[in-house]
Amino acid sequence: MSKDKLTIIPPGKPLTGRAVPPGSKSITNRALLLAGLAKGTSRLTGALKSDDTRYMADALRAMGVIIDEPDDTSFVVTGSGKLLPPQVPLFLGNAGTATRFLTAAAALVDGTVVVDGDQHMRKRPIGPLVDALRSLGIDASTETGCPPVTVKGTGRFVASRIQIDGGLSSQYVSALLMMAAGGDKPVTIELLGEDIGALGYIDLTTAAMRAFGAKVEKTSPVTWRVEPTGYTAADFVVEPDASAATYLWAAEVLTSGKIDLGVANGAFTQPDAKAYDLIAKFPHLPAVIDGSQMQDAVPTLAVLAAFNETPVRFVGIANLRVKECDRIRAISTGLMQIRPDLAREEGDDLIVQSDPALTGQRLPAKIDTFADHRIAMSFALAGLRIAGITILDPDCVGKTFPAYWRTLAGLGVTYADAG
Template sequence: MTTTLPTIEILCSPSQLRGKVTVPGSKSITNRALLVAALANGKSSLSGVLVSDDTCYMVKALTELGARIRFSSGTNIEINGTGTLKQPSDSLYLGNAGTAMRFLTAACALVEGNVVLNGDEHMQKRPIHPLIDALNAAGINATVPSSGCPPCTLHGQGFIPGGTIGVSGALSSQFLSSLMLVAPLAKRPTIIKLAEDNIGATGYIEVTRSVMEAFGAHVYQDDEKSFHIANTGYSVCDFKVAPDASAATYFWAAEKLTGGMIDLGYTSDDFSQPDAAAYTLMQSFPSLPTFIDGAQMQDAIPTLAVLAAFGSSIVRFTGIANLRVKECDRIAALHKGLNCIKPGLATIEEDDLIVFGDPELPKRARPCTIDSMSDHRIAMSFALAGLKCRGIKILEPDCVGKTFPDYWSELSSLGVSLSYA
């Protein structure tokens, strides 16, 4: 039986988008802070948290692991942690929440007993074997199928040994962050050594460090590849989650595409995540740089790629190989979507995406349906194309609930007319 997937079509948009929108809290910071607060001994308060699919999976899992979590208001949470985690009564289901899967895989070593962590069909295609290898080398019994992807099984002993741990961050910096986040609970001080001389998305390592230090951890480096973490445990904290820079990129790009003015309630300097660097690049639109290195702002690349399609430059996006192992292969999804709008608009050379900007694209674009691949960032980015081109439909629009449930309503508040089917 054939199932028809839902779509959303951008019917029309004001020539200039003007108004005010609400940017949610950062997913990256929220899920780090949720875990750290759950590992502290006592009550912590988090404000400005993101409430979305990804963070709700983390909240549910932490509750099943013994933390007491209560929403005191819409985006404020109180967490009572015990300084450790208990064995859940069943496996932990984490959907396609990559941060939850990776961070909890290491954290479940604190459980005395076996824990299975699983996700949806997309999660079961996302590699996690570098983290599993690192845990086993550190004396923590962890297994994963031959695919190297979830489900993961942790055979916890109730403690983390500590000492020196090696890990590869080539596929994702989240493997390093995962080990960092649990290191303060180890039996002895921990030194985490990166297998590579450098990795992409080092800005997210700084996000990890800042959350840890807010809850009393001590992290220092004696070189770029070694992270020393004291076994201090975590202290309770009243913590404010910063706004989400990745979400902001869509409205920064919408401003540039339409010549409008959108008030986010924050300046670009108020965003602490690496994707905020996209703001400066967008200021040169329509003449974007010929080369854009996406290693340090990977979640902003789909936004920048769609914006580049309307520019006057040929833009090569480099340093983006890790986009192939996100919620989908984002390099392939961007290539397919851009060429759906206009054949020849983009090409791929190895892991680089090249976008051939066309200032006349609104006149030359053809009506089409963009396959979001169930990826929130693909759906939200290609909505930007619909602001300028007629007939753009996007499959599975509800996938934006992963990080920005109110995305479509915020676009509507700016006067964008949408049609669901």
């Protein structure tokens, strides 16, 4: 789209039609890595092509994996069973999955790997993962507790138990689980500290590992045992992205429309699919929503909550402060730009002061998206009911849903250049 801003014109009619979400970012990046670690050729179909998956694919290419892209939704990945040391630092933009997963996978490389990202990624914590690698005797270091991380691997590691504090990100746990199958003996991975949010992402990880031949078993609510099988090439179908689906579900209820996503809401295995049942309750969302098991759906739900009959308090969302941006701040800022009393923060809770009478009003607001795709995509939903909503840096949706603006247009949304 290549614009620096985009103003949504409220459609004033139900949004209708077919709009299939792109492939899941989380599953695509897991499958790419596992296929890259396997020996042989894997075919991934239904995959996401976006900034985050391009960073992962290019990083694997830099480590000797051959990746062809025969069409818009497929990757054909041929690995040698070993990742090679890259000649240059791996640049992973602001892709949390690629950054965390490759930091652990770097421990399987015989040589030095530098994992780096953009200025946003350089503020996202990775210390607990680096500490876990160091506890295994792997030479891993970060000066700031955030990328860049330097890992000097020997191509193998020997460990029987890895402890990890996943309080800030479940991706550390997923990263270690995927690495563990490349070890020399069975490994038990154990969660330390507080319970992690989004345990469903760990299930996605173990499911993808099994699809590529790993043997992994949950041995207690906080431990997993991984056998040293390595990975086997496989043909793998990526399901549509549930976080992307939340915008379409919300667009449907906000406009009393009918949108065919081409996939049943019950068919998703990703954590954010839980948001469907909440969205279906609109405009009677509950007074308290615990976002801990559907974190990426919180921006969608929060913008929806502005039009709810009654206020909504979002709890369990502290780690939204260390996502692509501080999402609690970005959401409260955006809502307060629309109307100053619309949101407030209380510690790490977000309170959305709902008002169904917002609908049909003209409340010009230029929404700062902080380079965060989810802030752009969720605030666009406000523009379905309020005139004057302008999204700054709309291209940031390229992180996970490059066709977002076109997809809304296909359902009947129109845009104006911001004045």
